[in-house]
Amino acid sequence: MKVNGTEQDKKGVMRFLNTRTIVTLIVLMAMEIVLTRFLSIWAWNIRISFGFVPIVIAAMLYGPVPAAILAGASDVIGELLFPTGPFFLGFTLTAVLTGLTFGMLLHKKQDAGNILLSVGIVQLVYGLLLNTLWISLLYDSPFLPLLATRVTQCVSLVVVQAVTIRMLAELTKRFAGSLSA
Secondary structure, three states: OOOOOOHHHHHHHHOOOOHHHHHHHHHHHHHHHHHHHOOOEEOOOOEEOOOHHHHHHHHHHHOHHHHHHHHHHHHHHHHHHOOOOOOOHHHHHHHHHHHHHHHHHHOOOOOHHHHHHHHHHHHHHHHHHHHHHHHHHHHOOOHHHHHHHHHHHHHHHHHHHHHHHHHHHHHHHHHHHHHOO
């Protein structure tokens, strides 16, 4: 049966409306909040965390939209339950863009090129440029000196995330059948 599109479109939408997928995404959201809020290294303008792992898993298993929703919802819920400073919508936008980017580049193909491209975009564009802009606006700090303090963190995280995502890609291939719809 075709409804507003092809049979494949309907199956794609229905794929996300089952109990197993919703529960998996909720568990991943809880993991993201714990990894980001409690198991991170924090400094004033620097955070090192493995909170990206659940977002990457959602991106690999379900694609860009569920990963973006997971990332955005995790950011908002995490900040409401365990605030780390004033809520700023810019960080939520960065989280959503991160989920979208990982989902677009890692959902179907987790080769070295896609992994490096996704991590490069997430860390250098969103992490370094966008988040530095948000911090600069939020705390009325000059952008360029703040940017200089964050370069080392973002470049280091490119390596850490790329290696971690490569390992996750191998694990996800093994367990994708039991986790995805």
